[in-house]
Amino acid sequence: MKKYAVIYRSVLIESLQYTANIAMGFISYLIIIFIFIHLWDYMYGTPGTLIAGYTKEQMIWYVMLTELIWFGTSSNTVTRQASMDIRGGNIAYLMNKPYHYTLYILARYIGECSVRLPMYAAVSALIGLTMVGSLAGFRLITLLAALPCILLGITIHAVFRLCISLLSFWIEDANPFHWLYNKLILVIGTIFPIEIFPEALQPLFKLTPIYTVCYGPAKLLIDFSVEKYAEVLAAQVLYLAAGCALMFFIYGKGVKKLYVNGG
Amino acid sequence: MSTAVKNELRVCMLSVKYNIMREMLNKVTFLTNILFMALNNATFIVQWVILFSLREDIGGYALRDVMLLWGLAASTFGLAHILFARAFSLPDLIINGKLDAYLVLPKNVLLSVLTSQTSVSAIGDLLYGLVILCVFSLSIGRFFLFVLFTVTGAVIYTAFALLMGSLSFWFVRAEMFAGHMTSSMVSFATYPDGIFKGAVKFLLYLVIPVGMAIYQPVHIMMDFNAGRLLAVLGYTLLLSAAAVFVFYRGLRRYSSSNLMEARG
Numbered sequence: 001m002k003k004y005a006v007i008y009r010s011v012l013i014e015s016l017q018y019t020a021n022i023a024m025g026f027i028s029y030l031i032i033i034f035i036f037i038h039l040w041d042y043m044y045g046t047p048g049t050l051i052a053g054y055t056k057e058q059m060i061w062y063v064m065l066t067e068l069i070w071f072g073t074s075s076n077t078v079t080r081q082a083s084m085d086i087r088g089g090n091i092a093y094l095m096n097k098p099y100h101y102t103l104y105i106l107a108r109y110i111g112e113c114s115v116r117l118p119m120y121a122a123v124s125a126l127i128g129l130t131m132v133g134s135l136a137g138f139r140l141i142t143l144l145a146a147l148p149c150i151l152l153g154i155t156i157h158a159v160f161r162l163c164i165s166l167l168s169f170w171i172e173d174a175n176p177f178h179w180l181y182n183k184l185i186l187v188i189g190t191i192f193p194i195e196i197f198p199e200a201l202q203p204l205f206k207l208t209p210i211y212t213v214c215y216g217p218a219k220l221l222i223d224f225s226v227e228k229y230a231e232v233l234a235a236q237v238l239y240l241a242a243g244c245a246l247m248f249f250i251y252g253k254g255v256k257k258l259y260v261n262g263g
Numbered sequence: 264m265s266t267a268v269k270n271e272l273r274v275c276m277l278s279v280k281y282n283i284m285r286e287m288l289n290k291v292t293f294l295t296n297i298l299f300m301a302l303n304n305a306t307f308i309v310q311w312v313i314l315f316s317l318r319e320d321i322g323g324y325a326l327r328d329v330m331l332l333w334g335l336a337a338s339t340f341g342l343a344h345i346l347f348a349r350a351f352s353l354p355d356l357i358i359n360g361k362l363d364a365y366l367v368l369p370k371n372v373l374l375s376v377l378t379s380q381t382s383v384s385a386i387g388d389l390l391y392g393l394v395i396l397c398v399f400s401l402s403i404g405r406f407f408l409f410v411l412f413t414v415t416g417a418v419i420y421t422a423f424a425l426l427m428g429s430l431s432f433w434f435v436r437a438e439m440f441a442g443h444m445t446s447s448m449v450s451f452a453t454y455p456d457g458i459f460k461g462a463v464k465f466l467l468y469l470v471i472p473v474g475m476a477i478y479q480p481v482h483i484m485m486d487f488n489a490g491r492l493l494a495v496l497g498y499t500l501l502l503s504a505a506a507v508f509v510f511y512r513g514l515r516r517y518s519s520s521n522l523m524e525a526r527g
């Protein structure tokens with residue numbers, strides 16, 4: 001594990017040099033949040049309305065938190081870079097190093113997120129408190145309790161995105177699959193909480209990565225309960241184990257297909 | 264004069280044609296990109312079906328109108344990225360001194376730059392827009408208006424990207440700013456203008472030109488008004504002229520990096 005810690009630390013230090021670039025990304029985040037504040041303002045109409053059991057403030061905070069996970073983890077390392085390593089042949093130089101390629105990519109990804117996510121979290125808190133107001137019943141202990149779920153959620157997200165990128169061993173461009181996976185997460189888990197969908201579909205969504213990546217962590221911050229906490233944590237551990245097994249399996253199969261053309 | 268214009272247009276169309284032919288070398292990837300982009304856009308129908316199950320109208324729009332808005336936004340984005348995809352990565356050319364290859368061409372520099380790249384997935388966006396129109400609100404008049412506004416929207420969108428991208432002639436850090444500003448246009452374009460109030464509307468018509476590229480055209484298609492149509496056409500010409508002017512002013516400040524590379 002020590003070698004991955006070294007990779008993580010070096011990427012973390014590197015990312016700290018580019019905080020100004022990361023801060024430029026706040027523009028897109030602010031615009032999205034701005035649109036959703038207006039949208040939900042319009043949808044709620046009169047004060048005191050509940051939609052799917054959520055108050056207006058809870059709904060906007062939910063979107064802000066899921067978008068925070070979305071923007072705070074929007075790194076090319078597990079998507080474009082991994083695909084390009086495979087397509088461009090760079091993987092030939094990386095696979096014979098004394099580390100596992102997939103874990104190397106994940107260590108880099110977590111290093112980048114360690115800088116991005118806190119920066120976006122600070123901006124979210126600032127906008128939320130000034131434009132929406134504080135969440136009723138929210139306590140700092142909730143944030144500390146939900147932190148492992150947030151970290152597990154972003155790791156699961158990275159593992160699944162890396163699995164898709166590893167498809168580049170077979171297909172030239174894995175991007176179209178990334179689009180579909182991203183939209184599944186975005187439309188079903190990020191823009192709305194699961195409760196807004198028809199009851200018949202909700203158990204189905206709980207089986208998808210949406211539940212562990214964005215809905216679970218955000219729901220815990222909005223409306224914490226010990227039962228929910230245990231449920232989300234158990235689902236995340238299972239999902240992470242299954243995702244990692246899938247990732248190693250695809251990588252193991254993929255490298256056997258690798259052709260080295262010299263150079 | 265007209266022969267020169269015809270020649271320029273012919274070269275532009277040939278450039279786009281060869282861009283697409285190059286991408287078609289791998290047919291499976293080419294088709295997957297188009298199909299999956301259309302599917303990618305279609306996922307947002309779920310979002311609007313859910314929202315309209317909560318309220319009958321959103322910002323004065325019914326589901327059919329929002330689909331028209333989405334269709335126009337997709338086809339506008341698609342056409343701009345089919346014909347002028349390079350406008351959206353202009354800062355990279357400026358900062359890394361890659362404009363040299365275009366400066367020595369015996370044709371118009373700006374048009375050569377703009378048409379030197381095509382995004383294949385954008386074909387999926389364009390087709391999605393047309394399919395949405397056919398499914399949700401097709402009529403002969405609306406079809407012609409849709410095509411016209413796809414063109415004006417694509418020109419406005421490209422001109423805005425060109426304006427933002429040209430800032431890199433003056434400021435090195437403008438690259439990321441330009442990217443975020445251009446993508447903000449897409450973010451706003453997929454939500455009804457009726458949900459925004461007050462000063463925000465001013466922002467959407469004068470700072471980010473989504474009002475004239477998408478909102479006004481949708482209003483015209485819903486309820487035809489010749490005056491508004493002329494305003495959209497006039498705005499398109501004005502913004503294009505401003506973008507061309509700023510690009511050429513900026514080009515005077517351009518310095519080569521002596522980079523030797525073959526154009527892809």
